[in-house]
Amino acid sequence: MKIGHVIVPADALDAQLAFYTALGLTTRFRDGDRYAAVTDGTVTIGLADASQQPVPGRTVLSIQVDDLAALGYSGDDVVTGPHERRVLVTDPGGNPVVLYERLP
Secondary structure (H helix, E strand, C coil), X not given: CEEEEEEEECCCHHHHHHHHHHCCCEEEEEECCCEEEEECCCCEEEEECHHHCCCCCCCEEEEECCCCHHHXXXXXXXXXXXXXXXXXXXXXXXXXXXEEEECC
């Protein structure tokens, strides 16, 4: 298990990307106007427009796990995307957390 990335709402993707890169973070990749990832080499921040936000308007931690089913998540709770299987849960404080496993 490891922290995958922190997903930050990006209503102004170009401006936000410029802000984070001016701070010294490196752009890992960009998917048009929908999503961009920046990193310090260890932690990744995902800048996501409304269509890519797991919880619109909220910053969300995402944690990569080896096996969602082994943690008890299966069926309708799990969403399969182009690169991962994921489930949205909340921690005891009510904060949204995405658990995901990479697809082979």
